[in-house]
Amino acid sequence: MSSAFETDIGLIECPVIENTIHNTATKNVDILLLGETGTGKDTLAQRVHHLSNRKGKFVPINCAAIPETLAESQLFGVNSGAYTGATQSRAGFIEAAHLGTLYLDEIDSMPLTLQAKLLRVLESRGVERLGSTRFIPLDIRIIASAQHSLRERVEQGAFRRDLYFRLNIVNISLPALRNQRERIIPLFLHLVRQEAESFNRPVPLAPNVLLQQLLCHPWLGNIRELRSTAKRFVLDLPPLAEPLVECPETGMGLKERLQQIEKLLIEESLRRHDCNVDFAALDLGVAKRTLYYRMKQLAISLA
Numbered sequence: 001m002s003s004a005f006e007t008d009i010g011l012i013e014c015p016v017i018e019n020t021i022h023n024t025a026t027k028n029v030d031i032l033l034l035g036e037t038g039t040g041k042d043t044l045a046q047r048v049h050h051l052s053n054r055k056g057k058f059v060p061i062n063c064a065a066i067p068e069t070l071a072e073s074q075l076f077g078v079n080s081g082a083y084t085g086a087t088q089s090r091a092g093f094i095e096a097a098h099l100g101t102l103y104l105d106e107i108d109s110m111p112l113t114l115q116a117k118l119l120r121v122l123e124s125r126g127v128e129r130l131g132s133t134r135f136i137p138l139d140i141r142i143i144a145s146a147q148h149s150l151r152e153r154v155e156q157g158a159f160r161r162d163l164y165f166r167l168n169i170v171n172i173s174l175p176a177l178r179n180q181r182e183r184i185i186p187l188f189l190h191l192v193r194q195e196a197e198s199f200n201r202p203v204p205l206a207p208n209v210l211l212q213q214l215l216c217h218p219w220l221g222n223i224r225e226l227r228s229t230a231k232r233f234v235l236d237l238p239p240l241a242e243p244l245v246e247c248p249e250t251g252m253g254l255k256e257r258l259q260q261i262e263k264l265l266i267e268e269s270l271r272r273h274d275c276n277v278d279f280a281a282l283d284l285g286v287a288k289r290t291l292y293y294r295m296k297q298l299a300i301s302l303a
Contacts, residue, residue: 014180017044017172024170025051030122032167033145035174038224041145042105044174048143049101056100056139061093064109071114072130076121079131094127094138101141107167108146108153115160122166142167177219177226184214184226185261186268191230199234206233211261213240263298266291275302 024031025048033041042060049058066074077092094102104110110118121127126137144167146153153159177184189206196203210233217240219225233239266284273279281288294300 014175017174020170020172021048021051024048026053028141029169030142030144030167031170031172032150033143033172033174034149035145035147036176036220036222037147038222039174039176040223041174042103044172045101045103045105045143045145049103049141052101052141054100054141056098057096058101058103059093059097060103060105062105064106068111068114071111072117075114076117076127077129079129089129092127092129094121094140095129095136097140098138099140101143104142104144106147107144108148108150108159112158112160115163119160119163119166122163177222181215182264184219185211185264186271187223188214188226188230189265189268191227192234195227195230195234199231201234204233204236208258208261210239211265212257215257215261259298262294263300266295266298266300270300270302277302 021044031045031048033044035041045060046058061075073092075092075094077090077095079089104118121138122142124135125140126135128135150159150164150168154161154164188211192206193203214229221228229239266280269280269283270277273283277288277291281291284291286294295302
């Protein structure tokens, strides 16, 4: 598994998501991913394909980026002479995913007319190219993603109810980063090491002030925004364009926030060194006895 999978998904450590992936990755069942931008939907879709061991390619389609006038030919393919300018036959994205995985990103933005045709593909597992009546059977696995609730889109009349129920077999909701603040600092430090290696630069030491700002930041761009922050920090640029100094939503004072930062730093160091206190103490720059004392004060267990 690539480092991208480990970074954007593994470090979130959501048992429900991991269990769902474990139970469904190798099964020929369609999956619907829900989550805000930057929560790792694209990475998770690639990870599922990687674990599925399907022989074909991973074919991603950004449903919001395809012009509606070209969408049908790009998705379903076209036969020569189907319309003016169609001088040769070619396969569409769906056909290109034969034996592999078709990833429909931002499916909530797909026009209703295309949704009806996509539903036929999902139910028949095959396509008919534009200008042809020949049915081409396909062995494809569908993974779709949406930023907004498809159920709400259905109630608004913007998404077909039958397509929603056809896609909603396995539903995985990816949490926003601001709702799992205990992961922000360990994930940031992991990204800093990764980006430092990428830029061939030494790993900088994150000051407590920055770590406190990270905990207070709203992270509207989620993991994608956190990675950009790590890049800027490694390049010695201001990590946060508009750092926040207050955390009214946490209800914690400065002492509690600093203790939370300290606990996360110690836990992350112990995790990296396989719970070896000697190595963790060296890594953190404290005496072994001091580290044991702080672990007891902060209720950190080696288990």
